[in-house]
Amino acid sequence: RPEGEYWGAISDFGFGEPALWPDKEGPKVFMYLHADYQALPALLDEVQRLNMNVLTHIGGWHDDSSRWPAIRFMPKPLRLDDVAAQADLVICHAGHA
Secondary structure, three states: OOOOOOOOOOOOOOOOEOOOOOOOOOOEEEEEEEOOOOOHHHHHHHHHHOOOEEEEEEEOOOOOHHHOOOEEEOOOOEOHHHHHHHOOEEEEOOOOO
16 A cells, blocks of 8 residues: 555566455455465464455465355455555465565
């Protein structure tokens, strides 16, 4: 966001699908993760318990996401410029951006 600070690589943030947030109340949280993260199921379990509007893209994800119905899983990468403009929190460890 314009009022925030960004530390990281610069890439084409306009590439990808638009951010389609779940229709629920609460802070908007975007998670850009990778499927080989060992604690991924535990992280998803904890985030699911919180009252937040959670959107995620998990690179390499081929598992059944129905275990976490409170989280919207997006199969393709998202436009990070959309996400950055709308999200209250971003948890990211999957990409160079």
